[in-house]
Amino acid sequence: xxxxxxxxxxxxxxxxxxxxxxxxxxxxxxxxxxxxxxxxxxxxxxxxxxxxxxxxxxxxxxxxxxxxxxxxxxxxxxxxxxxxxxxxxxxxxxxxxxxxxxxxxxxxxxxxxxxxxxxxxxxxxxxxxxxxxxxxxxxxxxxxxxxxxxxxxxxxxxxxxxxxxxxxxxxxxxxxxxxxxxxxxxxxxxxxxxxxxxxxxxxxxxxxxxxxxxxxxxxxxxxxxxxxxxxxxxxxxxxxxxxxxxxxxxxxxxxxxxxxxxxxxxxxxxxxxxxxxxxxxxxxxxxxxxxxxxxxxxxxxxxxxxxxxxxxxxxxxxxxxxxxxxxxxxxxxxxxxxxxxxxxxxxxxxxxxxxxxxxxxxxxxxxxxxxxxxxxxxxxxxxxxxxxxxxxxxxxxxxxxxxxxxxxxxxxxxxxxxxxxxxxxxxxxxxxxxxxxxxxxxxxxxxxxxxxxxxxxxxxxxxxxxxxxxxxxxxxxxxxxxxxxxxxxxxxxxxxxxxxxxxxxxxxxxxxxxxxxxxxxxxxxxxxxxxxxxxxxxxxxxxxxxxxxxxxxxxxxxxxxxxxxxxxxxxxxxxxxxxxxxxxxxxxxxxxxxxxxxxxxxxxxxxxxxxxxxxxxxxxxxxxxxxxxxxxxxxxxxxxxxxxxxxxxxxxxxxxxxxxxxxxxxxxxxxxxxxxxxxxxxxxxxxxxxxxxxxxxxxxxxxxxxxxxxxxxxxxxxxxxxxxxxxxxxxxxxxxxxxxxxxxxxxxxxxxxxxxxxxxxxxxxxxxxxxxxxxxxxxxxxxxxxxxxxxxxxxxxxxxxxxxxxxxxxxxxxxxxxxxxxxxxxxxxxxxxxxxxxxxxxxxxxxxxxxxxxxxxxxxxxxxxxxxxxxxxxxxxxxxxxx
Numbered sequence: 011x012x013x014x015x016x017x018x019x020x021x022x023x024x025x026x027x028x029x030x031x032x033x034x035x036x037x038x039x040x041x042x043x044x045x046x047x048x049x050x051x052x053x054x055x056x057x058x059x060x061x062x063x064x065x066x067x068x069x070x071x072x073x074x075x076x077x078x079x080x081x082x083x084x085x086x087x088x089x090x091x092x093x094x095x096x097x098x099x100x101x102x103x104x105x106x107x108x109x110x111x112x113x114x115x116x117x118x119x120x121x122x123x124x125x126x127x128x129x130x131x132x133x134x135x136x137x138x139x140x141x142x143x144x145x146x147x148x149x150x151x152x153x154x155x156x157x158x159x160x161x162x163x164x165x166x167x168x169x170x171x172x173x174x175x176x177x178x179x180x181x182x183x184x185x186x187x188x189x190x191x192x193x194x195x196x197x198x199x200x201x202x203x204x205x206x207x208x209x210x211x212x213x214x215x216x217x218x219x220x221x222x223x224x225x226x227x228x229x230x231x232x233x234x235x236x237x238x239x240x241x242x243x244x245x246x247x248x249x250x251x252x253x254x255x256x257x258x259x260x261x262x263x264x265x266x267x268x269x270x271x272x273x274x275x276x277x278x279x280x281x282x283x284x285x286x287x288x289x290x291x292x293x294x295x296x297x298x299x300x301x302x303x304x305x306x307x308x309x310x311x312x313x314x315x316x317x318x319x320x321x322x323x324x325x326x327x328x329x330x331x332x333x334x335x336x337x338x339x340x341x342x343x344x345x346x347x348x349x350x351x352x353x354x355x356x357x358x359x360x361x362x363x364x365x366x367x368x369x370x371x372x373x374x375x376x377x378x379x380x381x382x383x384x385x386x387x388x389x390x391x392x393x394x395x396x397x398x399x400x401x402x403x404x405x406x407x408x409x410x411x412x413x414x415x416x417x418x419x420x421x422x423x424x425x426x427x428x429x430x431x432x433x434x435x436x437x438x439x440x441x442x443x444x445x446x447x448x449x450x451x452x453x454x455x456x457x458x459x460x461x462x463x464x465x466x467x468x469x470x471x472x473x474x475x476x477x478x479x480x481x482x483x484x485x486x487x488x489x490x491x492x493x494x495x496x497x498x499x500x501x502x503x504x505x506x507x508x509x510x511x512x513x514x515x516x517x518x519x520x521x522x523x524x525x526x527x528x529x530x531x532x533x534x535x536x537x538x539x540x541x542x543x544x545x546x547x548x549x550x551x552x553x554x555x556x557x558x559x560x561x562x563x564x565x566x567x568x569x570x571x572x573x574x575x576x577x578x579x580x581x582x583x584x585x586x587x588x589x590x591x592x593x594x595x596x597x598x599x600x601x602x603x604x605x606x607x608x609x610x611x612x613x614x615x616x617x618x619x620x621x622x623x624x625x626x627x628x629x630x631x632x633x634x635x636x637x638x639x640x641x642x643x644x645x646x647x648x649x650x651x652x653x654x655x656x657x658x659x660x661x662x663x664x665x666x667x668x669x670x671x672x673x674x675x676x677x678x679x680x681x682x683x684x685x686x687x688x689x690x691x692x693x694x695x696x697x698x699x700x701x702x703x704x705x706x707x708x709x710x711x712x713x714x715x716x717x718x719x720x721x722x723x724x725x726x727x728x729x730x731x732x733x734x735x736x737x738x739x740x741x742x743x744x745x746x747x748x749x750x751x752x753x754x755x756x757x758x759x760x761x762x763x764x765x766x767x768x769x770x771x772x773x774x775x776x777x778x779x780x781x782x783x784x785x786x787x788x789x790x791x792x793x794x795x796x797x798x799x800x801x802x803x804x805x806x807x808x809x810x811x812x813x814x815x816x817x818x819x820x821x822x823x824x825x826x827x828x829x830x831x832x833x834x835x836x837x838x839x840x841x842x843x844x845x846x847x848x849x850x851x852x853x854x855x856x857x858x859x860x861x862x863x864x865x866x867x868x869x870x871x872x873x874x875x876x877x878x879x880x881x882x883x884x885x886x887x888x889x890x891x892x893x
Contacts, residue, residue, distance in 0.1 A: 059098060067086055077123065088115050122164070126138060132159075136162075153196075159180070159181055175190055176190055184201055188236075198236045358383055403542075424449075426486045477528075479538040484521070677787060
C-alpha cells in the first residue's frame, strides 16, 4: 500500500505547467507554463526568480542546456534567448530565420553537448541552430506525409561525445522517424497508422525506446534490432569542419530533404523514393565513415584500446562483432523478453552437470552461473557456453581440493594482498578472518552480490579482455579499496556481511587498482605464472573437464545412487501404507456419512422450528408497524387541527390590527385638524404682531430717517447672517434626520421581532391603547386651548408695553446710536470668530459622518443612500462658506 506523501507544495503558477527542467546538479528546477516561467531551489522549495511575459507573446518552453549553466527560453513569437544561470543576464538571442523558412516553433531538442539546437512546429521543416555561432546551419525537410512535428528527441550514442547525430521526430501521423542530421537519411521508424504512438522516451544509454501507444499499450523497442547504423564501429575522434557561414546566406542552400534509405531494409515495404540534395558540408562524409566499414571487424588490441578509453564496451560493439569474434564476447547482450527464470536456470545447471559430473556436486555452481542466467535468459546455448568458458578459464584449480574451497587459489590471493597491504592483512589475521571469508565469497559469486548490473558488466568487460589472473587481481583490488571500512570492523559477522552485500565503492577505482596490481606484483607471487592463458571452447565438441578428485565425485555419486534406491523402497512402502490408510478412511467416511445424515435431519427439524419462530416474530413486527402507522396518522390529525387553529387566530389578530390601524388613522386625522386650527390662531396672532411691528417701524422711520442707508446695509448683513443660520440649521437638521432615519430603521427591525404575544394579552393591550389615545387626545386639546388663551393675553400686554416703549424710545434712541456703533464692531468681530468655529465644527462632524458611512458601506451596501446625503451636505456647507 502506497501512502500519499508531500514534501512541499510549490505554488506560483496560475495555469497548468507544461514542462519541468532540472539542473545538472539536481538543486534547481525550472517550471514553465504559458504565461510564466519560475526558477525553484529544490533544497528549500522556495522560488528564486520569476519570468513574466506579455499575454500576446506567451512562453513555449524554458529549460537548462546540458552540461552548462545556461538557460534557454523559447517564446511563441519564435524568439529564443539564452540566459546566464548565475547572474540571470541575457547572453545572446538567436537571429530571425532567413526569409522563406519561417515556421512557428512548438517543440525543441538539444544535443547532449549543448551545441546543436533543433526546433520544429506545424510544418515538415526542422531548423538546426549552432548555439556556438548563433546561426541557422541547416533546414531539414521531412517527407511529405509529415505536416506537423509533435516531439523531438536525440538518440544518445556512447561514441559521439555528446554530439548526437540521430534525431527522433514524432509527427502528427503518430509515427516516430529517426534521421541522421548529418546525412539526412531516414534510418528507421516506429509506429504505424494502425498502431500509432502517443508519446515516446529514449533511455539515457540509447539502447531502448519506450513508447505509449494510442490503444493504451506500452511498447519497448531495442535500438539494435531497429537499425544497423548502431552496429558499426565508432567514427574517428577528429573531424575537419569547414566554415558554414558562407552556406547560410539563402534558405534554399540550407534545406536538405530526408531520404528514406529503404535499400538497407529488405524487410520493409517498398515505397516512393524521395529526392535528396546533399549539402556542401557532406563532401568528406565518405572519408569519415571508412573507419566504420572495416571488413574484418575489430581485433583484441583495438578492443582493449576502446576499453581503456571508455571504461566498458558499448552495447552495439559486442553485437556487431558476434559473427566474427568468439562467442565469449557476446556477454554484454541481454534480452528484455525471456522464459521463466527458474526453469531456464534449471536447464542450464542440468546441462553443466551432464557436461561434467563435478558440477552436479558443487554447491556454489548456481551462484556462479546466476549472473549469466539473468543476462542470457533468451538463449540457452549462449548461456551454457559462456558459463563453461568462465569455468574453464577463470576457475582454474578451483576443484582440486573438492569439496573444500580452492586453498591454492586463496593462498595466491593472500600472498598478493600481503605484498601490497600488510597492515590490512594483519588486521584480518588479528580477528581470525581467513581468505575463505574475505575472498571466497567474491570468487564463488563472481562479484554478483556486491555489484550492480552496470558495475558487473563493466567489471567483466575488463576481465574478459585480460589474462585470467586479472580476475584474481580484481578481488585483491576490491579488498584494498575497501581497507578503510575493513579496518574499522572488529567482529567476524561484520566481515561476513561486508563481503556478501553491496558497498559504497567506486568500481572504476577498483578496476584501475587491479591494472596497477597486474603491473606492480612481483613475478614470483604473480598469479599469471600459475594460471594458463585464455583458451576458447573447442569447435564441434566441448572439451573434457576432469580437473577434480574423481574418486570423491564417484563416491558421492554412489552415495546419491544408494540414497535414491533407499528412497524408492521407502516410496513403495509408503504407497502400501497409503492404500491401507485409504481403506480405513473409506470405512470411516461411510460412518461419518451416516452420522452426518442424521445430523442433517436434526438440523432440518431445528431449521423448521426456527422458521416458525421467525414467522411469529414477523407477525409481531407487522402489528407493531401497524400501531406505529396509526400513531403517525393520529399525530398528523392533531397537527392539522393545530394548524387550523393557528390560522384562525392569525386571521382574528389581523382583523384587530386593522381595527387598531383605523382608530390610529382617526386619531391622526383629529390631531391634524387640531393642529390646523392652532396654526390658524397662531397665524392670526402673528399677523397682529406684524401689524404692531409695522406701526413701530413706521414710527421709527420718522425718528431715524437720516440713518436709513445704514439700516438698509444692516438689514442686508442680517439677511445674509439669517441665510447662513438657516443653512446651518438645515445642515444640523439634516444630520439629525439622518441619525433619526437610521434609528427608525433599527427600531423597525427591533419592533418586528417583538410582535408576538398571546391572544388575551393582545386584546387587553388593544383596549388600553385605545383608551389612552382618546384620553391623551383630550388632554392635548385642553392644553392647546390654554396656550391659545395665554397667547392672546400676552399679545394684549405686549401691545400696551409697545406703546409705552415707543414713547421712551424716542428719548433713548439718540443715546444708543453711539453705543450701538461700538457694540456693532465688537459683535462683528465675535460673529467672525463664531463663524470660523462653526465652520471648523461642522466640517469635523461631516468628515466623521463620511468616514462612518464609508465604513458601513464597505460592510454592507445598505448605507449607500446615507453616503450620498452626507456628500450633498458637505457640498452645501462648502458653498455657504465659499460665499
